[in-house]
Amino acid sequence: MSYDSVIFDNDGVLLTLTGMDAHRDGAREAFARVGVDAPDPDHVEAMSIGVSVPRLESVCAHYDVDPARFWRARDAAISAAQRAAMTAGEKHPYDDIDRLDALSVPLGVVSSNQQATVDFAFDHFGLASRFETVRAREPTIESLRLKKPHPHYVEAALDDLGVDDALFVGDNESDVEAAHRAGIDAAFIRRPHRVDADLDVDPEYDVWGLEDVVRIAE
Numbered sequence: 001m002s003y004d005s006v007i008f009d010n011d012g013v014l015l016t017l018t019g020m021d022a023h024r025d026g027a028r029e030a031f032a033r034v035g036v037d038a039p040d041p042d043h044v045e046a047m048s049i050g051v052s053v054p055r056l057e058s059v060c061a062h063y064d065v066d067p068a069r070f071w072r073a074r075d076a077a078i079s080a081a082q083r084a085a086m087t088a089g090e091k092h093p094y095d096d097i098d099r100l101d102a103l104s105v106p107l108g109v110v111s112s113n114q115q116a117t118v119d120f121a122f123d124h125f126g127l128a129s130r131f132e133t134v135r136a137r138e139p140t141i142e143s144l145r146l147k148k149p150h151p152h153y154v155e156a157a158l159d160d161l162g163v164d165d166a167l168f169v170g171d172n173e174s175d176v177e178a179a180h181r182a183g184i185d186a187a188f189i190r191r192p193h194r195v196d197a198d199l200d201v202d203p204e205y206d207v208w209g210l211e212d213v214v215r216i217a218e
Contacts (some may be wrong), residue, residue, distance in 0.1 A: 003185070004163040006103060006217045007154065009170035010111040010118055010136075012129070013189055018082050020093050023048040026078030033073040034065050042176045047074055053144050063093040068141055075139035093125050094191070099210040100130055104216060108157040110168070110178075111136040133160035150179035158182065167205075169213055178202045187213060207212055 008014055031039040043059045051074075060067040085091040100107065108131055111118050115136040122128040135153040137143040146152040148170075158166060165208040168179035171188045171194050179186035181203070187205035189212075192198070205216055 003105060003167045003217050004162045005106050005108060005158075005163055005166040006213065007108040007110055007157050007168045007184075009148075009160075009168075009172070009175050010109055010121070011113055012171035012191055012193060013094075013169055014097060014109070015093055015121055015125075017089055017193060020048065020086055021086050022081040022090075023078060026081040027074060029077035029081075030070060030074035031063075033077065034063075034070050036063050036065065036089060037065070048078075053141060055146065056141065061131050071141055071144075072139050075114050075137075079114045079120075080119050082113075083120050083124075086121055091121075093127065094210070096210045097127070099214055102214045105217060106132045106161050106163070108133040108161055108166075109135065110148070110153045110157050112153075112174075113137065114139060133157050135160070148172070148174040149181065151178050151182035154178050154182040154184070158184070167213070167217055169207070173199055174203050176203045179203075187216065189213070 011017055024044055027044045028039065030047065043062070046055055046059060056071060057067050060070050082091065109118065113136055115138060118134055118136045122134065132176050135157045137147055154168060156165065166184045167187055168175060169189055170176060170183055170192055171189050176186040176188060185204040188199065188203040189207050207213055
């Protein structure tokens with residue numbers, strides 16, 4: 001079937017993933033910025049990626065640090081680490097990114113990464129003009145509550161695009177769940193880091209690259 005729009009997750013779909021070392025370095029820098037010079041390695045790991053509000057509040061309580069202050073520092077530090085990875089050529093678009101040129105419907109992006117990081121990436125790699133809307137997280141605790149699998153940012157992108165019928169392309173179960181909660185179909189893309197992934201949710205499509213997405217959407 002055809003769709004009125006296609007919306008993409010960013011990391012692991014359009015751009016390669018950021019190495020975990022960069023995430024950990026950013027988390028350590030965040031602790032340093034709020035006066036914690038020797039954080040527990042488990043806490044560094046917990047604040048590196050996939051952070052939940054309860055976990056954030058628990059870790060900050062351990063060090064008697066304001067969660068909002070820490071989260072602003074954490075997002076800024078990890079955004080800086082990701083921008084450095086891009087400028088060093090360690091993080092870049094996938095080779096099939098130009099397949100998007102074949103899509104005639106409006107395109108959007110919904111990412112759980114920082115808005116500043118995604119905006120930098122699209123400017124740096126010349127991708128901004130391809131997308132009519134880019135929705136990503138603000139550096140606030142509330143953004144953690146609203147990130148995928150919550151449908152908030154997907155629904156915002158649908159409103160921006162003025163469509164109800166769209167295909168969402170992601171590489172995580174949370175992408176599929178967010179799409180379904182927003183009332184749209186999902187495609188799970190099996191980039192190299194997801195080749196053998198077993199899902200507890202059922203996407204409408206299982207794809208191997210952006211060429212497959214073009215075929216489905218058009």
